Amino acid sequence: MSTPMAALIQLTLFCFVVSNLFLSGVLATTFTLSNKCEYTVWPGILTNPGVAAISTTGFALQKDETKTINAPAAWAGRFWGRTLCSEDSTGKFSCATGDCGSGKVECSGSGAVPPATLAEFTLNGAGGMDFFDLSLVDGYNLAMQVTPQGGTGNNCTTTSCIGDLNGSCPSELKVTSVDGKESVACKSACLAFQQPQYCCSGAYSTPDVCKPSNYSQIFKNFCPDAYSYAYDDKTSTFTCAHADYLITFCPPLSTSQKSSQEQTTTTSPSINGTGGTGTMTYEGVSSLDGSGASRSTWTHLSGSHAIVGAISITVALWQLL
Numbered sequence: 001m002s003t004p005m006a007a008l009i010q011l012t013l014f015c016f017v018v019s020n021l022f023l024s025g026v027l028a029t030t031f032t033l034s035n036k037c038e039y040t041v042w043p044g045i046l047t048n049p050g051v052a053a054i055s056t057t058g059f060a061l062q063k064d065e066t067k068t069i070n071a072p073a074a075w076a077g078r079f080w081g082r083t084l085c086s087e088d089s090t091g092k093f094s095c096a097t098g099d100c101g102s103g104k105v106e107c108s109g110s111g112a113v114p115p116a117t118l119a120e121f122t123l124n125g126a127g128g129m130d131f132f133d134l135s136l137v138d139g140y141n142l143a144m145q146v147t148p149q150g151g152t153g154n155n156c157t158t159t160s161c162i163g164d165l166n167g168s169c170p171s172e173l174k175v176t177s178v179d180g181k182e183s184v185a186c187k188s189a190c191l192a193f194q195q196p197q198y199c200c201s202g203a204y205s206t207p208d209v210c211k212p213s214n215y216s217q218i219f220k221n222f223c224p225d226a227y228s229y230a231y232d233d234k235t236s237t238f239t240c241a242h243a244d245y246l247i248t249f250c251p252p253l254s255t256s257q258k259s260s261q262e263q264t265t266t267t268s269p270s271i272n273g274t275g276g277t278g279t280m281t282y283e284g285v286s287s288l289d290g291s292g293a294s295r296s297t298w299t300h301l302s303g304s305h306a307i308v309g310a311i312s313i314t315v316a317l318w319q320l321l
């Protein structure tokens with residue numbers, strides 16, 4: 001093979017790869033999980049039925065650690081945090097709050113045992129918008145915040161449930177640690193009393209009939225942006241187009257703006273060669289997440305990508321002449 005030919009092939013491949021990575025960064029949605037708690041959190045991820053799943057379903061996130069994962073197009077599901085987790089002598093993994101019952105770090109299709117604070121997403125839903133919320137409908141175990149990055153829309157803003165609700169949790173809803181000394185989570189009234197007026201079930205299954213309760217109001221006062229009961233949509237549902245999302249556990253009280261800006265710089269797509277794109281931002285070692293990145297890249301390797309590939313080849317030829 002002649003040297004110019006080899007150079008042409010190399011250049012073509014380079015342009016093709018770079019342009020694909022760039023476009024994937026723009027088209028795919030990334031979730032960046034950040035742990036600002038003073039302790040390790042084990043995020044759990046559950047994909048809704050009938051939707052292509054995210055490649056990981058659970059992992060450990062050390063204090064101050066950040067991990068970015070890619071979501072398939074039109075993904076829908078939830079994130080939550082598990083706390084006070086450990087492995088017993090037989091190797092069974094379990095957590096004091098948010099446990100998914102899998103016995104392993106990966107939840108593999110199981111959801112959180114309530115109470116657990118949930119961050120819920122439906123990407124590319126009605127009108128091409130992403131819908132997201134924080135929910136305390138299943139109770140509370142951790143302060144969480146969702147910050148959209150680079151999206152557009154009227155309700156494309158940060159939603160947060162900041163602070164430590166287990167401190168202001170009424171005693172009848174409190175969940176304490178095994179030794180009974182520490183309050184670790186707060187049940188919803190639905191979970192604690194299993195009554196239709198709290199669960200918006202049975203005779204209370206419509207928004208007109210199921211009103212906020214004295215208990216849901218405690219949650220609402222504490223976290224005004226989060227769902228405090230099933231029909232809390234008006235003040236709790238947020239929408240963005242074309243955003244990536246930063247999910248923070250134990251968000252700092254005063255620096256939510258700052259952390260959102262920090263993250264914007266680390267996850268924005270970049271065209272300057274080695275800088276990396278949003279989809280390439282990955283600060284962990286799990287090969288599962290790595291394969292997620294490549295799957296996402298190939299999923300989007302169609303249509304506009306083929307056109308860009310053709311342009312890359314044309315540019316490469318032109319540069320050689």
Ligand SMILES: *[C@@H]1O[C@H](CO)[C@@H](O)[C@H](O)[C@H]1NC(C)=O
Nearest residue numbers: 083164166167182183184185
């Ligand atoms: C709330 O729970 C966390 C652990 O999940 C614990 O560290 C903290 O002390 C609790 N807060 C109160 C006020 O009990």
Ligand SMILES: *[C@@H]1O[C@H](CO)[C@@H](O)[C@H](O)[C@H]1NC(C)=O
Nearest residue numbers: 169170171172213214215218
């Ligand atoms: C909420 O209301 C119920 C009855 O309506 C009452 O038994 C309960 O003590 C109240 N709880 C709080 C925290 O206000």
Ligand SMILES: *[C@@H]1O[C@H](CO)[C@@H](O)[C@H](O)[C@H]1NC(C)=O
Nearest residue numbers: 154155233234235236237238
């Ligand atoms: C979203 O925007 C609409 C009006 O455009 C508003 O009525 C609604 O309360 C907003 N939702 C939130 C959660 O801010």
Ligand SMILES: *[C@@H]1O[C@H](CO)[C@@H](O)[C@H](O)[C@H]1NC(C)=O
Nearest residue numbers: 269270271272273274275276
């Ligand atoms: C290039 O990438 C580096 C790091 O990835 C970034 O700091 C820098 O601002 C980028 N430059 C341009 C012009 O985008």
